[in-house]
Amino acid sequence: MTVGSVFLAPFLGRVAESALLQEQVASHRLVTLLGPGGIGKTRLGYRLCDQLSEGSEQPVWSVDLAELADASVLGSAIAEAMGLPAASDQVSVEALADHIGDRDALLYLDNCEHLVDGCAELVTALLQRCGRLRVLTSSRQPLRVRGERVYPVPPMTGADARELFVDRATAALPEWSAVDEDIVDQLCAAVDAVPLAVELLATQVGVFAPDVILARVTDRVVRGGTVRGSLPRQQSVDACLQWSYDLCSEQERLLWIRASTFAGGFTIEGAEGACSGSGLAAGDVAGAIAGLVDKSVLARDAHDPTGRYRMLEIIRQYGHDRLDEAGEREVWRRRHRDYYLDLAELFERDWCGPRQKSWMDRWRPERANLRLAFDYSVSSADEAPCAMRMAAVCEHFFASTGGGGEALHWLKLALAHETGTDLERASALRIACFIANLVNDLPAAATLFDELEALAEESGDDLVRALMLYAGCVVRTWQNDVEAGARLGAEGIELLHRIGGQIGLEANLHFLRGMVLGWADQPEESAVNYRGCLDLTEPRGERWLSSYSAWGLGLDALLAGDVEEAIRLERSALEAKADFQDQLGIGLATEVLAWAAAAQRRGRDAAILLGMAESIWDAIGMSIAAMPYIARRREAGVADTRALLSGADFDDLVGLGRSLPQAEVVDIALGRRVAQPAVSAVxxxxxxxxxxxxxxxxxxxxxxxxxxxxxxxxxxxxxxxxxxxxxxxxxxxxxxxxxxxxxxx
The missing domain is CATH 1.10.10.10 (Winged helix-like DNA-binding domain superfamily/Winged helix DNA-binding domain)
Incomplete structure (x- = not known):
C-alpha cells in the first residue's frame, strides 16, 4: 500500500534517473534524494513508490513531512501512513518496528529538511530494528547517518525538459504548438532544466509568446537581485516564482501568501474563512483561486469530492517567506487557527444530531490543518485555552479514527499551561481522561483525573463537577472498580439532567454507565441505561451513540440466549460504525458477532471475525485485557470457536480475518458475503x-x-x-x- 500525494499531471521523462534510483534502493537500505526545491525529488520518490507497488504486495508507505511543524508527532504521522493509529501521545520506535516486523518494506519520507535531526534519529532506530526495511528520503540536506547513500537529483535532460514544457504548455493552452523547438530548448536551458521552473514557464504561453517569456526570465536570472537563492539552479526557480508572483493580481498575491498557512490543502470555504480581509474580500476569494489555478500556483484535487486545492511545497514556502518579509506570518497563522477553532466549536454544538457523518467526512482531509491549529495553540499560555476549546475534535474525530495518542499529546501540552477558565480546563481534562483510558495509559488517566477532581472541588461549578463525575465513571471502571464507576456515573447523569442543555454529555454517560453495569454482570440495569441513551439520541437523528447503545443491547441479548436478536442489533451497530469508519465501534460489534456465530456453530465465520477484531485492537493500541468484562467474553468466544474447528483451521481462519481487507470482513459479518476457504497461513x-x-x-x-x-x-x-x-x-x-x-x- 502506498499512502501519499496524488499528482494531477503525468510523470514525464526521468527514465535513466528512475532506473538508477531503483538500483540504489535495491543495493542500499537508506537512500536520500538530495537537491534544491523544484528539482523533482518528490516526484521521483513517488514514482519509485508506484513502481515498487506495481506487481508486488510488499508494503510501501510514504509520508509528506512538509505538513509537520513539530518533530514530536513524526512517529504519529508515520503510524498514520502505515494504517497503524497512534496508540499513545508519542508513538514509539518500538511500536513502528513491531508493525513493520521482518517484512520487505519501503518507507518514503518526503521533505525532511526541516526535521532532519528527528528523521535521522528515527530512521536509524527503525533500520536497526527492522532488518528488511529500506528507507528513501528526500531533503535539501543529507540526514548524515551511517549507511546513508546520497543520490543528488540532477536537472532534467534537454529532451525531457522539452517534453515537459510542451506537455504543460498544451495543457494550459490546447491549441498551442511548439513551432520553434529551439526557443523551447533555450527557455528550458535558461532555467537549468529545473522541472518546477520549466512548468511555471510553460503555463505562461497563453499570455506571452515564447520569445517574450525567454527575454523576461533571462533578465531576472541574470540580474539576480530580486531572488533569494545563492545557487544558480535555486536562483532559476526563485526567478520563476518571483515572475509568477509578479504576474498575479493583488488579490491573487494576497491569497497565495495567506493560503501558505494551510497544510494538506484547503477548500474555498476555508480560504474565505482564514484568508479574507485587509485587501481581499471574502466574495473575491473564489476568483483569486481561479486565477492561481490558471497560473499553476494552485492545483485542484479532482479526486476529492469536497474540491480541495493544494500548493506544491516550494510554492507554499515561497508564500511563507513573503509573509515573513511583510511581518504577517503570526497574524495569518492565528487566523488559520481561529478558522479551525470556530469549526471545532460548531462541530461540538452540532454533534448530537443528524449531521455526524458529514462532520466526520469533513474532518478526514483536515488532519494536517488540525495539527497546525493545535500546534499554534499549545505554543503559548495565552493561546492554550483555544486548544482546550477544540477538545471535542480530539474526542470524536481523532480518538475514533485511531489518533487517540496524538489527541492526548495535544491535550497534555495545552493543560501544561496554567491558563483557561475552570470550564475550559475541566472539559479538556474529561476528554483527556477518556482518551488516556482508551489507549490504555492508565497512569496518565489517574493523574489527569486527580487534577480534575481538585478543580471541581475548588470551582464549586455544577457543570465542572458533572464533568468530573463523567471522567470518574470512566477512570474507576478502567481501574476495575465498577461499583464506584457505576455510582459516579449515576451521580453525573442526575446532575447533568438537573443542569439541563447537555444532551450529548447526558446521553454519552447513559451509554457508559450501561457498559459499566454490563461489566458488573447486571444486564437488566445495563439495558435501562442503554435505552436511556436511545431516548435522548434517536429523536435527534443521532447515530454515533445510538449505534454504541445497540451494540450494548446486542451483547445483553446474546448473554440472555437470544442469538437472533443479538445478531440483528450488532449488525445494525456495525453498519453504522462502518459508515463512520469508527474503528473502536467496528471492533466491538465484530467481537460480539463472532461470539454469536460460534453460538450458532458457524465456526469459520466466528474465527474470521475474531481475526479482524484482533487486528483492530492491535491497530488502535487497545488492550482487551484492560476491559475485564469484554476479555472474559472473548475468552469464552475463542474457546467455543476452537471447539468447532481443528487447531490448524482455527489459526488459518483467524490469520485470514487479520489479513483480509476490512470491508470484506464487514460484509461477512453483515451476512452479505460467504467466507471463502482459508488459504494456508504460510x-x-x-x-x-x-x-x-x-x-x-x-x-x-x-x-x-x-x-x-x-x-x-x-x-x-x-x-x-x-x-x-x-x-x-x-x-x-x-x-x-x-x-x-x-x-x-
Missing part, C-alpha cells in the same frame, strides 16, 4: 511478487533469467528468492515446486 505470507518468482524458480529459471523476465535487478531477485525459501521453509530451489503444490499456490 501461503498468505508470500507477496504477489514472491509468488510470481516462486513459480519461475519452480520452473527452473535462473536468477538472471528471472531478472530479465521481470525487468528487475539480479540483486532484487536474489533478495526475493532468499525470502521465499525462508517463508516456504525449504532449503533448496529444487524443493520449491513440491512445496508450492503442497500449499496449493
Amino acid at each position: 501461503a498468505t505470507t508470500l507477496t504477489k511478487r514472491e509468488r510470481e518468482i516462486a513459480r519461475l524458480v519452480a520452473s527452473g529459471a535462473t536468477n538472471k533469467a528471472i531478472a530479465e523476465h521481470l525487468v528487475i535487478s539480479v540483486r532484487t531477485v536474489e533478495s526475493h528468492v532468499e525470502n521465499l525459501l525462508r517463508k516456504l521453509e525449504v532449503a533448496t530451489r529444487a524443493q520449491v515446486a513440491d512445496r508450492l503444490a503442497e500449499l496449493g499456490v
Whole structure:
C-alpha cells in the first residue's frame, strides 16, 4: 500500500534517473534524494513508490513531512501512513518496528529538511530494528547517518525538459504548438532544466509568446537581485516564482501568501474563512483561486469530492517567506487557527444530531490543518485555552479514527499551561481522561483525573463537577472498580439532567454507565441505561451513540440466549460504525458477532471475525485485557470457536480475518458475503511478487533469467528468492515446486 500525494499531471521523462534510483534502493537500505526545491525529488520518490507497488504486495508507505511543524508527532504521522493509529501521545520506535516486523518494506519520507535531526534519529532506530526495511528520503540536506547513500537529483535532460514544457504548455493552452523547438530548448536551458521552473514557464504561453517569456526570465536570472537563492539552479526557480508572483493580481498575491498557512490543502470555504480581509474580500476569494489555478500556483484535487486545492511545497514556502518579509506570518497563522477553532466549536454544538457523518467526512482531509491549529495553540499560555476549546475534535474525530495518542499529546501540552477558565480546563481534562483510558495509559488517566477532581472541588461549578463525575465513571471502571464507576456515573447523569442543555454529555454517560453495569454482570440495569441513551439520541437523528447503545443491547441479548436478536442489533451497530469508519465501534460489534456465530456453530465465520477484531485492537493500541468484562467474553468466544474447528483451521481462519481487507470482513459479518476457504497461513505470507518468482524458480529459471523476465535487478531477485525459501521453509530451489503444490499456490 502506498499512502501519499496524488499528482494531477503525468510523470514525464526521468527514465535513466528512475532506473538508477531503483538500483540504489535495491543495493542500499537508506537512500536520500538530495537537491534544491523544484528539482523533482518528490516526484521521483513517488514514482519509485508506484513502481515498487506495481506487481508486488510488499508494503510501501510514504509520508509528506512538509505538513509537520513539530518533530514530536513524526512517529504519529508515520503510524498514520502505515494504517497503524497512534496508540499513545508519542508513538514509539518500538511500536513502528513491531508493525513493520521482518517484512520487505519501503518507507518514503518526503521533505525532511526541516526535521532532519528527528528523521535521522528515527530512521536509524527503525533500520536497526527492522532488518528488511529500506528507507528513501528526500531533503535539501543529507540526514548524515551511517549507511546513508546520497543520490543528488540532477536537472532534467534537454529532451525531457522539452517534453515537459510542451506537455504543460498544451495543457494550459490546447491549441498551442511548439513551432520553434529551439526557443523551447533555450527557455528550458535558461532555467537549468529545473522541472518546477520549466512548468511555471510553460503555463505562461497563453499570455506571452515564447520569445517574450525567454527575454523576461533571462533578465531576472541574470540580474539576480530580486531572488533569494545563492545557487544558480535555486536562483532559476526563485526567478520563476518571483515572475509568477509578479504576474498575479493583488488579490491573487494576497491569497497565495495567506493560503501558505494551510497544510494538506484547503477548500474555498476555508480560504474565505482564514484568508479574507485587509485587501481581499471574502466574495473575491473564489476568483483569486481561479486565477492561481490558471497560473499553476494552485492545483485542484479532482479526486476529492469536497474540491480541495493544494500548493506544491516550494510554492507554499515561497508564500511563507513573503509573509515573513511583510511581518504577517503570526497574524495569518492565528487566523488559520481561529478558522479551525470556530469549526471545532460548531462541530461540538452540532454533534448530537443528524449531521455526524458529514462532520466526520469533513474532518478526514483536515488532519494536517488540525495539527497546525493545535500546534499554534499549545505554543503559548495565552493561546492554550483555544486548544482546550477544540477538545471535542480530539474526542470524536481523532480518538475514533485511531489518533487517540496524538489527541492526548495535544491535550497534555495545552493543560501544561496554567491558563483557561475552570470550564475550559475541566472539559479538556474529561476528554483527556477518556482518551488516556482508551489507549490504555492508565497512569496518565489517574493523574489527569486527580487534577480534575481538585478543580471541581475548588470551582464549586455544577457543570465542572458533572464533568468530573463523567471522567470518574470512566477512570474507576478502567481501574476495575465498577461499583464506584457505576455510582459516579449515576451521580453525573442526575446532575447533568438537573443542569439541563447537555444532551450529548447526558446521553454519552447513559451509554457508559450501561457498559459499566454490563461489566458488573447486571444486564437488566445495563439495558435501562442503554435505552436511556436511545431516548435522548434517536429523536435527534443521532447515530454515533445510538449505534454504541445497540451494540450494548446486542451483547445483553446474546448473554440472555437470544442469538437472533443479538445478531440483528450488532449488525445494525456495525453498519453504522462502518459508515463512520469508527474503528473502536467496528471492533466491538465484530467481537460480539463472532461470539454469536460460534453460538450458532458457524465456526469459520466466528474465527474470521475474531481475526479482524484482533487486528483492530492491535491497530488502535487497545488492550482487551484492560476491559475485564469484554476479555472474559472473548475468552469464552475463542474457546467455543476452537471447539468447532481443528487447531490448524482455527489459526488459518483467524490469520485470514487479520489479513483480509476490512470491508470484506464487514460484509461477512453483515451476512452479505460467504467466507471463502482459508488459504494456508504460510501461503498468505508470500507477496504477489514472491509468488510470481516462486513459480519461475519452480520452473527452473535462473536468477538472471528471472531478472530479465521481470525487468528487475539480479540483486532484487536474489533478495526475493532468499525470502521465499525462508517463508516456504525449504532449503533448496529444487524443493520449491513440491512445496508450492503442497500449499496449493
